[in-house]
Amino acid sequence: MRFELTELTGTERSLQNEVRAFLAAELPRGSFTPGLGMNAAKDPAFSAKLGQRGWLGMALPTRYGGHDRSAVDRLIVTEELLRWGAPVGHHWVADRQSGPVIARFGTEEQKQRFLPGICRGELSFSIGMSEPDSGSDLASLTTRAVRDGDGWVVVGRKIWTTWANVNDWFVVLCRTSPVEETGDKRLGLSQLLVDLHAPGVEVRPIPFIDGTADFCEVLLDEVYVPDELVLGQVGAGWTQNTSELAFERGGPDRWLSTYLVVEELLRSAVDAPNGAAGPELADLLGSAVASYWVLHHLTVSIARAIDAGGSPSLEASLMKEMATRFEQDVLNAVLALTDLEPGLPARSLFEQLLVTATLTAPSFTIRGGTTEILRSVAAKGLQPSARGR
Amino acid sequence: MTAPHAAADPLLVETVGRLLGAAASFEAVEQAEADGWCAPAWDALAEAGFAWISLPESAGGSGGTLTDALAVVRAVGAHAAPVPVAETGVLAGWLAVAAGLALPDGPATVVPGDVILRIEGGRLRGEAVVAWAARASRVLALVDGPDGLSVVSAAPAVLDVTRRTNLAGEPRDLVRFDVAVSDVELAPAPADLDRDQLLRRGALTRIVLSAGALEAMSQLSVDYTHQRRQFGRPVAAFQAVQQHLVTAAQCAVRASMAADLATRAVAAGDGAFEVAAARVVVDEAAVLGTRAAHQAHGAMGVTREYPLHHLSRRLWAWRHEHGPAARWRRQLGAQVVAGGADALFPTLTG
Numbered sequence: 001m002r003f004e005l006t007e008l009t010g011t012e013r014s015l016q017n018e019v020r021a022f023l024a025a026e027l028p029r030g031s032f033t034p035g036l037g038m039n040a041a042k043d044p045a046f047s048a049k050l051g052q053r054g055w056l057g058m059a060l061p062t063r064y065g066g067h068d069r070s071a072v073d074r075l076i077v078t079e080e081l082l083r084w085g086a087p088v089g090h091h092w093v094a095d096r097q098s099g100p101v102i103a104r105f106g107t108e109e110q111k112q113r114f115l116p117g118i119c120r121g122e123l124s125f126s127i128g129m130s131e132p133d134s135g136s137d138l139a140s141l142t143t144r145a146v147r148d149g150d151g152w153v154v155v156g157r158k159i160w161t162t163w164a165n166v167n168d169w170f171v172v173l174c175r176t177s178p179v180e181e182t183g184d185k186r187l188g189l190s191q192l193l194v195d196l197h198a199p200g201v202e203v204r205p206i207p208f209i210d211g212t213a214d215f216c217e218v219l220l221d222e223v224y225v226p227d228e229l230v231l232g233q234v235g236a237g238w239t240q241n242t243s244e245l246a247f248e249r250g251g252p253d254r255w256l257s258t259y260l261v262v263e264e265l266l267r268s269a270v271d272a273p274n275g276a277a278g279p280e281l282a283d284l285l286g287s288a289v290a291s292y293w294v295l296h297h298l299t300v301s302i303a304r305a306i307d308a309g310g311s312p313s314l315e316a317s318l319m320k321e322m323a324t325r326f327e328q329d330v331l332n333a334v335l336a337l338t339d340l341e342p343g344l345p346a347r348s349l350f351e352q353l354l355v356t357a358t359l360t361a362p363s364f365t366i367r368g369g370t371t372e373i374l375r376s377v378a379a380k381g382l383q384p385s386a387r388g389r
Numbered sequence: 390m391t392a393p394h395a396a397a398d399p400l401l402v403e404t405v406g407r408l409l410g411a412a413a414s415f416e417a418v419e420q421a422e423a424d425g426w427c428a429p430a431w432d433a434l435a436e437a438g439f440a441w442i443s444l445p446e447s448a449g450g451s452g453g454t455l456t457d458a459l460a461v462v463r464a465v466g467a468h469a470a471p472v473p474v475a476e477t478g479v480l481a482g483w484l485a486v487a488a489g490l491a492l493p494d495g496p497a498t499v500v501p502g503d504v505i506l507r508i509e510g511g512r513l514r515g516e517a518v519v520a521w522a523a524r525a526s527r528v529l530a531l532v533d534g535p536d537g538l539s540v541v542s543a544a545p546a547v548l549d550v551t552r553r554t555n556l557a558g559e560p561r562d563l564v565r566f567d568v569a570v571s572d573v574e575l576a577p578a579p580a581d582l583d584r585d586q587l588l589r590r591g592a593l594t595r596i597v598l599s600a601g602a603l604e605a606m607s608q609l610s611v612d613y614t615h616q617r618r619q620f621g622r623p624v625a626a627f628q629a630v631q632q633h634l635v636t637a638a639q640c641a642v643r644a645s646m647a648a649d650l651a652t653r654a655v656a657a658g659d660g661a662f663e664v665a666a667a668r669v670v671v672d673e674a675a676v677l678g679t680r681a682a683h684q685a686h687g688a689m690g691v692t693r694e695y696p697l698h699h700l701s702r703r704l705w706a707w708r709h710e711h712g713p714a715a716r717w718r719r720q721l722g723a724q725v726v727a728g729g730a731d732a733l734f735p736t737l738t739g
Binding site for chain 2: 001003005007016079083259262263264266267269270277279281282283284285286287289290291292293294296297298301318321322372375376378379382383384385387
């Protein structure tokens with residue numbers, strides 16, 4: 001397990017400045033309600049503007065509407081969007097993972113059909129992995145697809161499918177061969193591209209802990225999926241899904257969820273007439289800034305390793321586990337320091353962010369793989385030295 | 390494409406690792422704690438000139454970069470080698486060369502940059518805890534005098550040195566300065582050198598030593614838990630134990646990246662932000678990392694017969710040297726407050 005030191009090039013710094021200037025002009029502070037990291041609002045018009053700038057599907061091939069840019073370039077853009085609280089909800093999953101897995105495993109026809117829309121910020125995707133009885137033990141899932149002519153008929157339920165009520169598609173991981181045949185529950189799984197508006201698909205919102213309703217359950221009642229919508233190989237779903245999870249885990253979305261709470265705490269302290277910036281605030285910020293700084297550089301290191309052809313999935317697991325705990329720890333430090341009694345309707349942006357962060361923070365260490373599962377994955381990368389064997 | 394940056398010479402890293410693997414054995418480190426000196430490790434490094442890397446050959450140094458010098462320091466940390474390599478070259482040697490004083494022969498040491506020594510009425514006075522002072526050929530220091538900041542080089546014989554150790558049993562002597570200026574070497578400090586810079590370098594050596602120790606501690610914990618069996622299985626097979634291993638590895642990863650970043654920044658001529666931030670990162674990693682490693686080792690880790698304490702006691706000691714981490718944290722936070730909210734993100738991605 002190694003995180004190499006790297007440095008942003010001049011071109012990469014220029015991109016960073018370009019995104020900062022764009023956000024300051026497009027979404028000036030005070031003109032919108034910023035969100036918390038990847039939980040930010042859904043705004044197709046904003047996603048379309050990012051698409052026009054060439055900032056979606058950045059690492060996808062040019063011939064499918066992408067930009068052949070690096071993982072580091074994509075990281076720079078997403079990092080700036082997240083820290084600004086920009087409304088990334090519409091394109092988030094499509095840009096982060098659905099696009100990349102389609103580019104990697106999809107047929108030529110699928111790439112031509114889906115990728116240009118993803119890169120324009122138009123096509124939106126949800127994640128079809130978890131089920132009511134299959135969370136951490138994902139391979140135990142029971143949604144199944146049965147062969148029918150030139151396609152499959154899918155029956156089952158998927159949950160935690162954020163924005164499925166308004167999104168276009170989701171990638172469904174389901175069983176295409178029974179475990180009794182394959183002998184291993186990780187075999188016989190497949191990924192299908194399912195239209196969320198297809199007959200037999202029913203979406204039910206699941207009210208989230210903060211009162212929002214973009215968390216969903218999707219019921220699949222004999223949904224017909226033609227062969228041309230099978231993603232990758234039939235039976236190879238587990239391996240493909242694991243690679244999708246690597247896209248999901250190693251990014252800045254895992255340490256920026258509560259960043260704006262800290263920034264607003266600082267803003268309100270500096271702006272306070274009596275100068276509320278005492279030694280306790282300095283201690284909190286000294287600690288927080290040091291952590292943000294090192295997490296940022298570890299994230300750049302992972303992206304650089306991906307660009308060099310590596311597959312740092314163990315590193316990504318190690319990273320997500322500590323980064324998401326940090327998101328909670330830094331929030332708790334703010335809560336321990338503030339005089340504010342958080343309530344609604346919020347009297348300030350700081351209060352609004354604090355309320356939402358406090359209510360949603362438990363999800364940070366659960367979504368995308370729980371702390372416990374990630375520790376098990378990361379531990380596989382910790383092997384005895386020659387001396388230890 | 391990776392941006393160009395000066396990485397340490399891999400051959401050097403390998404050579405130093407091999408030398409210390411032999412010279413800083415468990416027994417040698419134990420013996421050094423009784424003797425106050427580790428001759429095998431010091432002699433091996435000094436004979437190869439590794440204690441004077443980054444000092445120009447024209448001044449009697451070994452040449453090379455600060456990055457190379459700190460790669461040696463990192464190996465010293467990883468092997469828990471009780472030798473004043475950081476003190477001799479990166480701190481005392483650097484200070485001597487900067488002021489045009491003679492590079493001391495043999496091991497040298499330095500008064501940390503946050504200690505105030507004064508020249509008044511022709512005498513140098515003050516008090517400091519100084520690493521390996523009794524064994525050093527010279528003690529270097531920055532002092533405040535009537536003519537401004539000066540660099541002093543003094544033989545321990547003219548000072549009042551009381552032997553003490555840190556938590557790891559490494560010599561940290563109490564040195565009282567009360568000596569005529571004519572009995573020490575003295576030169577004006579160059580205009581671009583100040584206390585902050587010396588303190589920053591001192592802190593950087595502790596950051597780098599600690600990163601080396603945390604990496605070694607993580608691996609030692611993995612090795613031990615794969616050998617130790619309970620309930621019929623290696624204890625590393627238990628998820629509860631794996632969680633400690635992951636925590637220790639994460640601490641090593643964070644400390645390692647922080648040390649690399651701080652080294653690069655200081656080598657490029659600045660590093661005020663990076664050293665402070667790295668100090669905070671490494672401090673937290675030392676606390677959480679030692680806790681996880683000890684828990685993974687069970688009772689074996691708290692005996693003197695097993696090497697974990699060579700690493701953990703050093704990590705606890707180094708937190709407090711060259712400015713306690715808590716002070717660095719508060720100063721870093723005060724800088725952030727002074728910068729304001731809009732500067733926060735550019736600062737941490739800088």
